[in-house]
Amino acid sequence: MPGLFFILFPLYITFMEVILADVLGYCFGVRRAVDTATLTLENNNGNKVYSLGPLIHNQVALEMLSEKGLCVLKDDNLENVKAESKIIIRAHGVPPETLKKIEENKCEVINATCPKVLASQKSAAKYAAMGYTVILAGDRNHGEVVGIAGYAGKKFILIENCSDAEKLPLFSADENVVLLSQTTFSREEFKGISEILQKKAQNLKVMDTICSATRERQEALEALCPKVDGVLVVGGKNSANTKRLFQIAKTNCKHAAFIETADEIPEEYYLLDKIGITAGASTPDSVIQSVVARLTKK
Numbered sequence: 001m002p003g004l005f006f007i008l009f010p011l012y013i014t015f016m017e018v019i020l021a022d023v024l025g026y027c028f029g030v031r032r033a034v035d036t037a038t039l040t041l042e043n044n045n046g047n048k049v050y051s052l053g054p055l056i057h058n059q060v061a062l063e064m065l066s067e068k069g070l071c072v073l074k075d076d077n078l079e080n081v082k083a084e085s086k087i088i089i090r091a092h093g094v095p096p097e098t099l100k101k102i103e104e105n106k107c108e109v110i111n112a113t114c115p116k117v118l119a120s121q122k123s124a125a126k127y128a129a130m131g132y133t134v135i136l137a138g139d140r141n142h143g144e145v146v147g148i149a150g151y152a153g154k155k156f157i158l159i160e161n162c163s164d165a166e167k168l169p170l171f172s173a174d175e176n177v178v179l180l181s182q183t184t185f186s187r188e189e190f191k192g193i194s195e196i197l198q199k200k201a202q203n204l205k206v207m208d209t210i211c212s213a214t215r216e217r218q219e220a221l222e223a224l225c226p227k228v229d230g231v232l233v234v235g236g237k238n239s240a241n242t243k244r245l246f247q248i249a250k251t252n253c254k255h256a257a258f259i260e261t262a263d264e265i266p267e268e269y270y271l272l273d274k275i276g277i278t279a280g281a282s283t284p285d286s287v288i289q290s291v292v293a294r295l296t297k298k
């Protein structure tokens, strides 16, 4: 009697659930800068449009803007820029000398500085004009810090951490001092710095100018991790806030991967039941959507 053979093929039926973090992707300032650049490029009447340095820390977004005609200027090198060109200022702003230089070159300034950074620049200028010593807590190589420093007058002091604060001398009793922070500075470090300075300056005004955008993305990710089997962190590999999100995902979830585009989704993720997605503050919506689409269609 002929045997009856059944060949059983493995059958995988997966019902993958994709959950987005409550807060992810573009922060208000980056979205505003990208929208400003897009609008400027769309309504441009033949003049060249430049950004002073890469507009945001995301290669995909930069390529999209480049296709629309955006040219990137290195630093504030305006030598080969024709008069009447438009120069977009990035979200983290520039010092006043740079704005002056652009205007002297007869180019048009399209100022996409984030309103939160503009507020810090204005505070630095206001207190410098009132004779205060302006102390800024921040990273000396960051564009935002260089910009604010340009408004902070001659008595400006930059400190990067608590150890720098410890090294400062005592301020005299009649000296007015104001402490500001880079918008993306660590909250814990800033707290430590302000406690140290309170012992060194009798007339100290502390202005916490740290932006909540980074913290909101981190907290939303922490809330997401326990609900999923793995997290995909989407964003530019050179974006500091995205790298930090990846650290948090690695600490709080069994599977964590840092990807720039949907092409980089690791194969094992297609076998997971629940995948969480977060994205850095400079990751375009279209990239997040393409990651979701790839996961749910495969």
Ligand code: SF4
Pocket (backbone or CB within 6 Å): 027, 028, 029, 030, 091, 092, 114, 115, 116, 117, 183, 184, 211, 212, 213, 214, 281
């Ligand atoms: S992180 Fe905050 S300060 Fe920086 S661009 Fe975004 S919204 Fe503005």
